[in-house]
Amino acid sequence: MPVENKHPLDRIFHPASVAVVGASIRDEETGWVARLIDFGYGDKGEIYPVNPNADKVHGLKSYPRVNDIPYPVEYAIFNIPARLTPQVMRDCVARGVKFVHCYAAGFSETGTEVGKRLEAEMVKIAKDGGIRVLGPNCMGIYSPDSGMTFNEDFPKEKGRIAFVSQSGAESTRLVFLAQDVNLCFSKVVSYGNACDLDSPDFLEYLAQDDETDVIALYIEGIKNGPRFVSAIKKCMEKKPVVILKAGLTESGAGAAASHTASMAGVKAIWDAFFKQTGAIPALTMDEVADIIQGLVRIIKPQGRRVAVIGRGGGIGVIASDICERAGLKVPPFSHATQQKLLNIIPEAGAGMRNPVETMVGMGGAADFYLRGLPIVDEDPETDIILVHMAIDVYGGHTSDLVQQVTDSAYALCAIADSIKKPMAVALFPGGHPDTLRAVGAARDNLTKCGIPVFSGIESASRAFSKICNYYQFFDTHKEK
Amino acid sequence: MPVENKHPLDRIFHPASVAVVGASIRDEETGWVARLIDFGYGDKGEIYPVNPNADKVHGLKSYPRVNDIPYPVEYAIFNIPARLTPQVMRDCVARGVKFVHCYAAGFSETGTEVGKRLEAEMVKIAKDGGIRVLGPNCMGIYSPDSGMTFNEDFPKEKGRIAFVSQSGAESTRLVFLAQDVNLCFSKVVSYGNACDLDSPDFLEYLAQDDETDVIALYIEGIKNGPRFVSAIKKCMEKKPVVILKAGLTESGAGAAASHTASMAGVKAIWDAFFKQTGAIPALTMDEVADIIQGLVRIIKPQGRRVAVIGRGGGIGVIASDICERAGLKVPPFSHATQQKLLNIIPEAGAGMRNPVETMVGMGGAADFYLRGLPIVDEDPETDIILVHMAIDVYGGHTSDLVQQVTDSAYALCAIADSIKKPMAVALFPGGHPDTLRAVGAARDNLTKCGIPVFSGIESASRAFSKICNYYQFFDTHKEK
Numbered sequence: 017m018p019v020e021n022k023h024p025l026d027r028i029f030h031p032a033s034v035a036v037v038g039a040s041i042r043d044e045e046t047g048w049v050a051r052l053i054d055f056g057y058g059d060k061g062e063i064y065p066v067n068p069n070a071d072k073v074h075g076l077k078s079y080p081r082v083n084d085i086p087y088p089v090e091y092a093i094f095n096i097p098a099r100l101t102p103q104v105m106r107d108c109v110a111r112g113v114k115f116v117h118c119y120a121a122g123f124s125e126t127g128t129e130v131g132k133r134l135e136a137e138m139v140k141i142a143k144d145g146g147i148r149v150l151g152p153n154c155m156g157i158y159s160p161d162s163g164m165t166f167n168e169d170f171p172k173e174k175g176r177i178a179f180v181s182q183s184g185a186e187s188t189r190l191v192f193l194a195q196d197v198n199l200c201f202s203k204v205v206s207y208g209n210a211c212d213l214d215s216p217d218f219l220e221y222l223a224q225d226d227e228t229d230v231i232a233l234y235i236e237g238i239k240n241g242p243r244f245v246s247a248i249k250k251c252m253e254k255k256p257v258v259i260l261k262a263g264l265t266e267s268g269a270g271a272a273a274s275h276t277a278s279m280a281g282v283k284a285i286w287d288a289f290f291k292q293t294g295a296i297p298a299l300t301m302d303e304v305a306d307i308i309q310g311l312v313r314i315i316k317p318q319g320r321r322v323a324v325i326g327r328g329g330g331i332g333v334i335a336s337d338i339c340e341r342a343g344l345k346v347p348p349f350s351h352a353t354q355q356k357l358l359n360i361i362p363e364a365g366a367g368m369r370n371p372v373e374t375m376v377g378m379g380g381a382a383d384f385y386l387r388g389l390p391i392v393d394e395d396p397e398t399d400i401i402l403v404h405m406a407i408d409v410y411g412g413h414t415s416d417l418v419q420q421v422t423d424s425a426y427a428l429c430a431i432a433d434s435i436k437k438p439m440a441v442a443l444f445p446g447g448h449p450d451t452l453r454a455v456g457a458a459r460d461n462l463t464k465c466g467i468p469v470f471s472g473i474e475s476a477s478r479a480f481s482k483i484c485n486y487y488q489f490f491d492t493h494k495e496k
Numbered sequence: 497m498p499v500e501n502k503h504p505l506d507r508i509f510h511p512a513s514v515a516v517v518g519a520s521i522r523d524e525e526t527g528w529v530a531r532l533i534d535f536g537y538g539d540k541g542e543i544y545p546v547n548p549n550a551d552k553v554h555g556l557k558s559y560p561r562v563n564d565i566p567y568p569v570e571y572a573i574f575n576i577p578a579r580l581t582p583q584v585m586r587d588c589v590a591r592g593v594k595f596v597h598c599y600a601a602g603f604s605e606t607g608t609e610v611g612k613r614l615e616a617e618m619v620k621i622a623k624d625g626g627i628r629v630l631g632p633n634c635m636g637i638y639s640p641d642s643g644m645t646f647n648e649d650f651p652k653e654k655g656r657i658a659f660v661s662q663s664g665a666e667s668t669r670l671v672f673l674a675q676d677v678n679l680c681f682s683k684v685v686s687y688g689n690a691c692d693l694d695s696p697d698f699l700e701y702l703a704q705d706d707e708t709d710v711i712a713l714y715i716e717g718i719k720n721g722p723r724f725v726s727a728i729k730k731c732m733e734k735k736p737v738v739i740l741k742a743g744l745t746e747s748g749a750g751a752a753a754s755h756t757a758s759m760a761g762v763k764a765i766w767d768a769f770f771k772q773t774g775a776i777p778a779l780t781m782d783e784v785a786d787i788i789q790g791l792v793r794i795i796k797p798q799g800r801r802v803a804v805i806g807r808g809g810g811i812g813v814i815a816s817d818i819c820e821r822a823g824l825k826v827p828p829f830s831h832a833t834q835q836k837l838l839n840i841i842p843e844a845g846a847g848m849r850n851p852v853e854t855m856v857g858m859g860g861a862a863d864f865y866l867r868g869l870p871i872v873d874e875d876p877e878t879d880i881i882l883v884h885m886a887i888d889v890y891g892g893h894t895s896d897l898v899q900q901v902t903d904s905a906y907a908l909c910a911i912a913d914s915i916k917k918p919m920a921v922a923l924f925p926g927g928h929p930d931t932l933r934a935v936g937a938a939r940d941n942l943t944k945c946g947i948p949v950f951s952g953i954e955s956a957s958r959a960f961s962k963i964c965n966y967y968q969f970f971d972t973h974k975e976k
Contacts, residue, residue: 169892183810185889192891196927236813262810267826268817274849275809299821300814300954301890329755330663330742333716334780337748341779346747369754409665410781411672412649445925447676452932474780 025213025221028115028150029159029203031091032061035082035113037104038095038120039065039073048093048119049074056172057163064089082107091115093156098122098131101138101152109145116142118152124209125153139211154208155184158191158201161227166206167191175200176229177308180218182207183275186234186260186301193305198463199312202227214239219247223254230311231257232304236272237281248293252493256486258296258307261286294489296482306470306479313468314438316487317480319399320344323392324371324473326404326442327381332371335404335442335473342477343484344400346370353395360387370398378408378420382427393435401439402476403428407455413448421451425458429465440468442476505693505701508595508630509639509683511571512541515562515593517584518575518600519545519553528573528599529554536652537643544569562587571595573636578602578611581618581632589625596622598632604689605633619691634688635664638671638681641707646686647671655680656709657788660698662687663755666714666740666781673785678943679792682707694719699727703734710791711737712784716752728773732973736966738776738787741766774969776962786950786959793948794918796967797960799879800824803872804851804953806884806922807861812851815884815953822957823964824880826850833875840867850878858888858900862907873915881919882956883908887935893928901931905938909945920948922956 034057040047049065052058053074064087065073068080079085082092082104092113094101098120108116123135135152142149150156155166160174166184170191177194179201181187187206194200202225205218215235222228231251238244251257263272264283290297298304322344324335336346348354349370357368361384367373372392374384385403392401405424408417428441441462445455459469470476514537520527529545532538533554544567545553548560559565562572562584572593574581578600588596603615615632622629630636635646640654646664650671657674659681661667667686674681682705685698695715702708711731718724731737743752744763770777778784802824804815816826829837829850837848841864847853852872854864865883872881885904888897908921921942925935939949950956 167892169894181810183808183813185808185886186810186814188889188892189808189811192889192927196891234810236810260814262813262817265817265820267820267824268813270828270849271804271813271816271826271851274847274851275813275853300818300952301811302952302954324751328663328665328669330661330666330714330716331669331781333663333742333748333751333755334666334740336751337742337745338780340745340747344747346751348750367754369750371751371754373755406665409668409672411676412647412668414649447672447936449933449936452936453929456927456929456932472780472782474782 023221023224025217027090028148029157029164030162031115031164033064033088033090034061035064035066035085035089035092036095037066037082037092039067039070039078040095041067041070041073047074048095049076051165051168052163054168055163055165060163062087082113083110085111089113091117094118094120094152096120098134098152101134102141105138105141105145105147108147109141113147115148115150117150117156119154119156121153123152123211135209135211142212149212150205151208152211155187155206158204160200161202171195171200173200174202176227177201177232177312178222178225178228178230179204179232180207180215180222181205181234182215182236183234184208189301190232190304193301194308197305197309197459197469199309210239216240216243216247219251223247223250229255230308231255232308233257233259234301235259235261236263236275245289245293248295252294256296256311258298258304258311260298260301260304294486294493296486302475303478306475307482309468310440310479310483313466314440314483317399317438317484320481320484321397321399322346322477322480323349323395323398323401324404325374325384325388325392325401326372327374327376327378327406328409329367329373331404331406332373336371338473339477343481344477347397349392349395350397353391353397356391357388360391378405378417378424381405382424385424385427385431389431389435393437398437400480401435401437402442402473402480403439404442404473405444405458407444407446407451410444411446411448411451413446413451418450418454421454421458425461428467429461432465432467440470440476440480442473443469443471445471503701503704505697507570508628509637509644510642511595511644513544513568513570514541515544515546515565515569515572516575517546517562517572519547519550519558520575521547521550521553527554528575529556531645531648532643534648535643535645540643542567562593563590565591569593571597574598574600576600578614578632581614582621585618585621585625585627588627589621593627595628595630597630597636599634599636601633603632603691615689615691622692629692630685631688632691635667635686638684640680641682651675651680653680654682656707657681657712657792658702658705658708658710659684659712660687660695660702661685661714662695662716663714664688669781670712670784673781674788677785677789677939677949679789690719696720696723696727699731703727703730709735710788711735712788713737713739714781715739715741716743716755725769725773728775732774736776736791738778738784738791740778740781740784774966774973776966778962782955783958786955787962789948790920790959790963793946794920794963797879797918797964800961800964801877801879802826802957802960803829803875803878803881804884805854805864805868805872805881806852807854807856807858807886808889809847809853811884811886812853816851818953819957823961824957827877829872829875830877833871833877836871837868840871858885858897858904861885862904865904865907865911869911869915873917879917880960881915881917882922882953882960883919884922884953885924885938887924887926887931890924891926891928891931893926893931898930898934901934901938905941908947909941912945912947920950920956920960922953923949923951925951
């Protein structure tokens with residue numbers, strides 16, 4: 017791996033060798049060594065188990081201590097009790113380790129003097145010895161390119177989204193949510209107590225990382241406000257940043273103080289931050305997933321006017337309300353567009369004004385996609401096309417429904433390439449097991465064709481609106 | 497069926513006989529006759545197909561005209577072209593029919609003079625002849641008690657929820673959404689153009705219907721404001737009404753005008769209406785389903801303070817924010833409660849303050865349900881218990897996860913009866929097919945035990961907050 021011209025933090029995502037200190041001999045299948053082997057890191061770098069009570073771990077030679085390893089060690093994982101970490105850090109310094117991921121907990125997050133002192137001692141040894149520390153109390157690095165992971169069920173494919181998370185569970189959550197719509201990551205970092213490496217370090221790295229197009233961030237608190245703002249601005253110059261800032265309500269701030277001892281901060285300050293930087297705020301992890309999907313898959317909308325297309329008159333009215341509440345509009349098509357649509361589907365009547373009510377059944381919807389979407393695409397009053405796929409009607413089940421869902425997805429995939437405007441699908445999940453399976457397969461097809469798929473009108477319109485905000489900020493910013 | 501002391505409209509849900517005018521001989525399996533037979537109406541009442549070109553339909557003797565039927569006919573379904581309806585209505589008058597459900601479309605909703613004239617003519621004949629008309633352009637009646645349905649896939653079980661819907665597709669939608677959480681209906685009406693019977697007729701009936709505990713309503717427009725308000729008030733004296741009023745934005749109002757020619761009305765007036773009547777407003781059909789589930793399954797909360805319990809520290813902070821934004825609070829437990837929780841789970845640390853972070857894995861969560869929930873139930877600072885089931889973590893998949901999800905649901909079911917406070921579960925769906933199946937089974941178990949299950953923290957907290965609003969209105973109203 018060439019290291020020239022690379023940011024110094026790049027090596028944490030691509031270490032040439034990893035020592036696992038506290039390599040488990042009991043639950044071998046779920047330990048760090050097994051995980052790295054399973055995930056393919058072993059094919060790209062060296063794994064050195066460290067365990068004084070074992071000769072071998074998962075077939076690999078085990079060493080009593082880090083400084084017994086007779087080869088260079090770039091990265092070490094601490095899977096050991098907190099009280100042992102100062103000594104092991106000294107061993108790492110002796111061995112010339114560059115990065116330590118302290119998975120172990122029991123430090124400052126406990127709120128105890130012992131925990132705080134241990135963390136400070138460990139950091140001092142590391143700093144004096146030239147080691148950067150990730151954690152403690154965190155899941156660490158997922159970097160599919162190098163085979164590094166903290167969860168063996170994560171996708172092995174790499175994508176162009178990065179996620180920096182103060183919460184370990186939420187970092188897992190977003191990877192799985194993204195996987196459901198065939199989105200993959202360039203890098204994910206769960207950074208925990210941030211005793212050394214903190215969110216601005218990773219943001220500054222990701223700003224210049226040409227493997228990352230979109231950045232997501234989960235934070236509860238920050239330690240250095242100006243540096244954080246500066247890092248976000250650096251990112252925003254080149255790529256969008258979606259931020260779930262948790263703890264902005266009184267209830268949430270109390271919870272954050274207990275969780276990561278974070279000072280959650282005043283809502284007004286964070287409102288000003290979002291306004292000043294243009295970073296995209298999200299309120300739930302589902303919304304983070306929706307927005308990053310939109311950013312990756314949708315070209316820049318030229319405005320906020322949505323064409324709503326699908327079966328059912330009532331859902332069209334509800335969808336129009338939802339869109340407008342989210343900050344979008346559902347205006348009537350031009351007269352010419354309405355006439356063209358009526359020419360191909362004369363029986364549609366007023367259902368061609370926008371929203372479009374397609375004909376009965378999913379077959380009627382699929383037929384409209386092929387004949388009607390190109391007309392809507394040309395409409396001068398439309399900026400965005402939102403197709404809602406009513407799973408007849410949103411959850412019902414008949415024996416031929418599975419085939420109809422599949423056909424509808426194929427029809428959309430067939431027409432998608434010729435549509436010039438940003439287009440998305442709201443795909444209602446349904447409840448019947450067969451319907452769920454068919455919807456899952458349809459979502460898979462659609463997203464593989466690059467069409468973003470949302471779980472409903474609400475999530476789709478929220479994501480669209482925030483993406484419009486982002487481009488608006490970007491345009492204003494560029495003009496200055 | 498005894499008719500004494502019953503509201504006159506009760507017979508529309510329990511007719512002794514149904515004539516299907518325009519009984520289909522081609523698509524027999526999906527026609528109205530087959531549907532009524534399949535759904536069991538044939539075991540309770542008489543079905544008379546009417547089709548001049550057939551001797552038999554689906555094995556039943558067919559008649560050329562309604563007035564050829566030599567038996568009493570209480571209810572007739574018009575599955576015929578609009579232009580034929582005046583003559584058939586005359587036949588119905590001659591035969592002494594009491595109710596006509598005009599499924600046919602092509603009337604005033606087309607906006608044409610021909611359509612409006614036909615509708616007026618049909619109504620006049622009916623009125624003069626003593627027939628009440630449902631529709632036209634609607635799905636009609638679903639009444640599982642009598643075997644009446646407009647969809648053969650609807651549940652045959654009856655429940656205690658009624659739904660009155662101006663949209664046919666939305667009426668279907670809510671039945672399937674409710675079915676996913678084991679909720680059934682007493683009566684569902686899709687009433688379309690409302691040329692005669694309108695939402696206030698059904699609301700007045702449902703106010704006094706002792707088979708209905710909760711009423712849901714989907715409306716775009718109303719024809720007689722004072723009568724509508726009065727009907728809602730009559731209902732609210734005895735049972736809650738949840739209303740999805742569509743078309744309250746500029747975009748939505750335009751869509752409603754095209755869909756049902758409804759004047760959607762001014763938002764300020766509807767805001768005042770909700771404030772005055774205490775009816776519960778919902779913005780999406782998913783929210784309607786969530787609120788009715790809560791109303792049916794949750795006892796009255798004594799306040800808005802929520803205990804948030806589940807795995808993951810980050811989700812606890814996010815959940816606290818979501819709850820507070822929805823109008824709830826997540827305050828710390830009393831000191832005594834925190835001490836009791838720490839006694840049983842000493843390693844939990846600050847994760848016992850509220851929100852509660854249960855131990856790693858779903859097994860850790862299930863263990864907490866049994867030991868910790870009774871303690872939370874006694875906490876003086878808690879009114880509502882919200883358990884979020886992280887499907888490790890919200891969508892991941894391991895081979896033993898299916899069993900863990902099942903075990904967690906069993907643990908909750910086992911403890912549920914002894915919990916005195918209102919309790920609900922936010923059950924994240926996950927993405928892996930095996931996870932989806934396990935979650936579906938868990939939801940089935942939980943809801944069969946009477947525990948309301950929501951798809952996430954957001955939907956659960958929204959529903960809880962609106963249910964709190966309802967009881968608050970109810971209490972204030974009672975005191976006056």
